[in-house]
Amino acid sequence: MNQPAPAPSPPALPVSLAANPQLSSWLKFSSTGQVAISPGKVEIGQGIVTALAQIAADELDVDLSRVQMIRASTAASPNEGVTSGSLSIQQSGRALRHACAEVRRIFLQQAAERLGVDIDALDIEDGTISGPGNVRTSYWELAEEVSLDRDATPGVTPKIASRRALAGNSIQRIDIPDKVLGRPRFIHDQALAGMLHGRVLRPDNARAKLVELKEDCARAVPGLVAIASNGSFAGVVSETEHGAELAIQALRKGASWSEGELLPDENDLASFLKAQPTESTVIDKKTAASPGETARTIRRQYTRPYIAHASIAPSCAMAQWDGDRVHVWTHSQGVYLLRTDLALVLKLPAENITVEHMEGAGCYGHNAADDVALDAVLLAKEAGGRPVRVQWSRQGEMSDAPFGAAMAIEIEVDLDTQGEIIDWRHSIWSNGHAARPGRAAQPALLAGFELANPFPRMISTNPPQANGGGGDRNSIPLYDFPSWRIESHRLTTMPIRTSALRTLGGQGNVFAIESILDEIAAERGEDPVAFRLRHLRDERAKDVIRAVAARARWKPGKQPGIGYGVGFGRYKNTGAYCAVIAEIEGAEEISVRKLTLAVDVGEAINPDGVINQIEGGAIQATSWVLKERVRFDRQRITSTSWTEYPILRFSEVPEVEVEVIQRPEIDPVGAGEAAHGPVTSAIANAVFDALGVRVRDLPITRARIIAAMELTS
Numbered sequence: 001m002n003q004p005a006p007a008p009s010p011p012a013l014p015v016s017l018a019a020n021p022q023l024s025s026w027l028k029f030s031s032t033g034q035v036a037i038s039p040g041k042v043e044i045g046q047g048i049v050t051a052l053a054q055i056a057a058d059e060l061d062v063d064l065s066r067v068q069m070i071r072a073s074t075a076a077s078p079n080e081g082v083t084s085g086s087l088s089i090q091q092s093g094r095a096l097r098h099a100c101a102e103v104r105r106i107f108l109q110q111a112a113e114r115l116g117v118d119i120d121a122l123d124i125e126d127g128t129i130s131g132p133g134n135v136r137t138s139y140w141e142l143a144e145e146v147s148l149d150r151d152a153t154p155g156v157t158p159k160i161a162s163r164r165a166l167a168g169n170s171i172q173r174i175d176i177p178d179k180v181l182g183r184p185r186f187i188h189d190q191a192l193a194g195m196l197h198g199r200v201l202r203p204d205n206a207r208a209k210l211v212e213l214k215e216d217c218a219r220a221v222p223g224l225v226a227i228a229s230n231g232s233f234a235g236v237v238s239e240t241e242h243g244a245e246l247a248i249q250a251l252r253k254g255a256s257w258s259e260g261e262l263l264p265d266e267n268d269l270a271s272f273l274k275a276q277p278t279e280s281t282v283i284d285k286k287t288a289a290s291p292g293e294t295a296r297t298i299r300r301q302y303t304r305p306y307i308a309h310a311s312i313a314p315s316c317a318m319a320q321w322d323g324d325r326v327h328v329w330t331h332s333q334g335v336y337l338l339r340t341d342l343a344l345v346l347k348l349p350a351e352n353i354t355v356e357h358m359e360g361a362g363c364y365g366h367n368a369a370d371d372v373a374l375d376a377v378l379l380a381k382e383a384g385g386r387p388v389r390v391q392w393s394r395q396g397e398m399s400d401a402p403f404g405a406a407m408a409i410e411i412e413v414d415l416d417t418q419g420e421i422i423d424w425r426h427s428i429w430s431n432g433h434a435a436r437p438g439r440a441a442q443p444a445l446l447a448g449f450e451l452a453n454p455f456p457r458m459i460s461t462n463p464p465q466a467n468g469g470g471g472d473r474n475s476i477p478l479y480d481f482p483s484w485r486i487e488s489h490r491l492t493t494m495p496i497r498t499s500a501l502r503t504l505g506g507q508g509n510v511f512a513i514e515s516i517l518d519e520i521a522a523e524r525g526e527d528p529v530a531f532r533l534r535h536l537r538d539e540r541a542k543d544v545i546r547a548v549a550a551r552a553r554w555k556p557g558k559q560p561g562i563g564y565g566v567g568f569g570r571y572k573n574t575g576a577y578c579a580v581i582a583e584i585e586g587a588e589e590i591s592v593r594k595l596t597l598a599v600d601v602g603e604a605i606n607p608d609g610v611i612n613q614i615e616g617g618a619i620q621a622t623s624w625v626l627k628e629r630v631r632f633d634r635q636r637i638t639s640t641s642w643t644e645y646p647i648l649r650f651s652e653v654p655e656v657e658v659e660v661i662q663r664p665e666i667d668p669v670g671a672g673e674a675a676h677g678p679v680t681s682a683i684a685n686a687v688f689d690a691l692g693v694r695v696r697d698l699p700i701t702r703a704r705i706i707a708a709m710e711l712t713s
Contacts, residue, residue, distance in 0.1 A: 011154040016040065016095035020078030023106075024148035026099040027056065029139045033127065035062060038070040040080025041092040042333060043175055044363045045616075046672050047609040048088045050173045054166040054605055055093050059100035059158055061124035062139070064166060069174060073356040074339050082334030082436060084365065084500060085468055086575055086670025089605060093668060101158040103148060110146050111137050161603060161664035168664055170608030175359070187331050187358035188316045188391065195318070196225055198379035198390040199248035200235040200447070202400055204636040205260025206497065210234060210450075214254030221247040226382035231452030235379050237388055262634050263495050270303050270408040273429040278489040283465060283472045288482035292422035294414040298520065302411070302512040304698040306630035307404035307501055308639070310647055311362030314397040315369050319376035320387035325352045326380070330373040331360025337438025338370050342377060344443045345455070364620070366499035368392055368401035370437045371446040378447055398645055399637040400446060403630055404501025405431040405460070407471065407508040411516050419524050421535075424484035426475055426512070431491045432460030433470035433504040444499075460498045462490055462505075468572035471505040474677060477513060478570055479535040496632070502617075503571075503676045507624065510569040510677025511684060515696065518565070518685040528566050528685065529554055540600050541570060543661060544579040547598035551659050552581040561586050562593075563690025567682030569674070576601045576674035577661075578614070582682035583654075586690040589702055592622050592654040592683055599658065599674060602666035610671045611658045617675035618656050623648035624676070625683045629699050 013021065020026070020040065028036045037056045043049045049069040057064045070077070080092055108129065112119040117131040130136040161168070178185040203210075210232040218227060218236060223243035228235045236251060238244035264272040318329040326346070332338045335355040343350045360369060372390055380388040392400070407430040414423035435458045437444045448455040462470025469475070472488040521531035529549050536542050545568055548554075555564055563586065568579045577600040583593045595618050604610045627646045631639035639645035680698070688694050693708040 013152055013154050014091070014094040014098050016078065016080050016091045017098055017152050020080070020095075021151040023099055023103055023150055023152055025076070025078045026096060027103060028148065029143040031140055031143060033140050034066050034068050035060060035139065036068045036070050037096065038077045039092045039096060040072055040078040041083045041088040042072045042335070042357045043359055044083060044331070044333060046088070046613055047173050047175070047606065048083070048092070049175055050171060051089060051605040051609055052092060052096055053174060054171055055097050056100050058164040058166045059097055060104055060127070060139070062127045064171065066127060071357045072335050073354065074335050075354045075356070077335070079336045082337055084333055086571060086672045086674065089668045089670050093605065097158045098156055099152055102152055102156045105156065106148075107139055107142055107146055110142050114142070167603065167605045168607070168662065171606055173609065185359055186313065186361050187318070187329060188313055188361060190318065190329065190358065192318060192320070192387040194386045196237050196239060196383050196386050196388045197241040197244040198235055198237045198376065198388045199244045200233070200375045200379070200390065201248055201251050201255060202396060203257040203260065205257075206400060207260035208257040210255060211258055212256040213251070215251065217250040217254055218247045221250055227251065228379050228382050230378070231450055231454060233378065233447050233450040235375065237379050237382055260635070261495055263632050263636070266305075266632050269305060269406045270301060273406060273408045273491065276491045276493050278429065278491055280487060280489045283469070283486040283488050284476045284484070285486070286484045288422065291483065292416045294422065295417045297412055297414050298516070299410065299412045300516050300519070300696060302409045302508070302515060302696045304407050304508045304511070306406045306496055306498070307624060307628050308398055308630050308645055309362070309364050309367040309401055309501060310628070310645060311360070311364070311367055311397065313361030314392040314394055315367060315372040315401065316360065316389065316391040317369070317373040317376040318387055318389045319373070319380040321380050321383070321385060324348065326377055327354045327356070328373050328377060329356050329358050330369055331358055331363060332369045332373060333363065333366070334436065334438060337436060338373055340438035341370070341443035341445050341448070342374060345374060345445060345448045346377070364502040365404070366402050366434075366436050366501070368397055371401065374445040374447045395640040398640040402435065402497045402499035405433050405471065405498040407505060409508055409512040411512055413516060413520065415520070419520070421481050421520065422483070424477060424481045426484065427487045427489065428471050428475060428505065428509070429489045429491070430471035430505060431494055431498040432462045433498065433500055434463055435460040435499040457494070459492055459494050462488065468574070469505065472509070473504045473572060474506040474509040474569060476573060478538065478541060478573060479517070479532070480537050481535070502620070503673045506569070506571060506673065507621070507676045507680055510567070511680040511698070514567045514569070514678070514681030515684055515694070518688065519694065522688070527555070532566070532568055540577050541568070544568070544577045544598040544600050547659055547661060548579040548581050548596055551598065551657065552596040554581060561690055563686040563688070565682045565685025565687070565689055567678035567680065567685065569677040571674040575669045576671050578674040578678045580618070580675065580678040580682040582679065582686040584683060584686040584690055586687065590626060590687060590700055590705070591652065592626070594655040594657070595622070595679060595682070596657045597659070597675060597678075598661060599671060600661040600663060601669050601671050601674070603664045603668040604660050604662050605668055607660050607662065610660050613671040614658045614675050615656045617672060618679045619648060619653055621676040621679035622654060622683065625680050625698060625700055627699055
């Protein structure tokens, strides 16, 4: 007897809309002909405000010029957590598309009643609703009659892709004119009425304690308003920024610190990582139906160092107290999460704290934006109700902000007599990659660790695989190997503070996977592009590899000192697909001449925005591969300026060419972190192609190449 088919699942709201269902929290119409869109995600240079404006304008049938994008604030915006993981389009975009589609329908119903016509006879053009007999009204006329203080409902159908006028087109970014013309858009450029300036005192060794603080010299500095001191937290408030700098220098001379904890040996990070206590997890396991016979085993180790966010502008925040309430202006990626931690530190109800986002000049994950916000709040307590602006120094930014975690990755591959892969074992040793605010019972803010009654220093964790993973991100192969075992060993000690940096563990894992695959292909004498295609079933994965190979005319003829390498990955194994071919030149130093990329993000809302993100990621990855490495001795971080922590210069930027495979029928995903792993591995593989040596430790410097040559000689 046939069983009845199971009932279809009821429609569900997009994740961000389900968490913030009230439509009025997402959009509002004004009588002046504007629509205010208020997403919970924030602009950090990725062009998200433009893409979200396109989505809203499309669904509402209004001109883009009518859309006002409102900065995220805990006072009014939906709580979308944190802007990270290339999830803004995926989460906020879907929520906004659904909300706007429902609001459009609500206004059409109201217009049909007012005009006395059937709803299906109405059209909307630039916000004007018209019907038979030239009857018309508009969003703006109906705004007072229609309340959006209602929850979104499931089952709303947004427009099909072919009816969208803006999505899929390259629209000029909303945020760029201010930045090009030097208008005050960044938080660093803002000035509040009566604003004071603050600076915070910190030791060279982050774990040192303040033993003594002599304040006399600092108090003699003209313009000093206050000195704040609470345990090991100390800072100054001054009428001027220059005065704050002079006062903190004077205060530093009067400070005595205890010895801090010893740091690892920066030249042997793999041994350090493998020797620490860890929490070990089997990430994934696959068993072959009929195991083959192992003829030989290849074992390789790959490492990456600690990496700094190295934001071009040091972190900055402003805070102002009004009685027992405080208003904070910040470039944090998560205003609600920051508010949660501020409430813990201050022992205040969250509703007493307003956190408002303003753009900052450079942010690639959990940098010091949240830390400086607490600094500003604590110093503003001493300001008598006046606002206080705090900006970190370059040295502080490069030593006290969280770093991207160092990684040691070991891969063992069993090959049969034909040189085919029959088993794969992948092990990762790394600190956790996430210690963002607002996610634990204790705050994760630097000043919170320094108070007289300090909160415990947080040990970084890893997000679960369902959320993309942390140190284990992208560690599960996309390739069709018969069996594998993936293990992650997260350190439970943390002498160097780590948290989220762009891609988390994705860059290191893709580098390791794509490097060893290249080694195996080279040993077999098989073209590395063909080798990858042969081991892939996912047609979208194959398409980006074929597209980049065609665009780069893979593989050009051999030239002395010139090398070509390929790299591929799908961010988090669930996001954007990206394939890269790198062309490098090996001379005194490695220079990357050209990067050719193909990317599939599903529906590309703003193709130019996607290209910008892929180009930016590719150039940042090139900088990571060739130059970036946090330096330290046993006592302190030493790479506290651009001299000790060099990044790629404009003169070293490669030519970057990006092909976007447009798939309007597939829901969009983010592009911001898709390029890093593939670019890293493509450059490393190109170095081997040019020089015949494998460099398995990042960054790929002249010294590392010489060391690799010595090992193979």
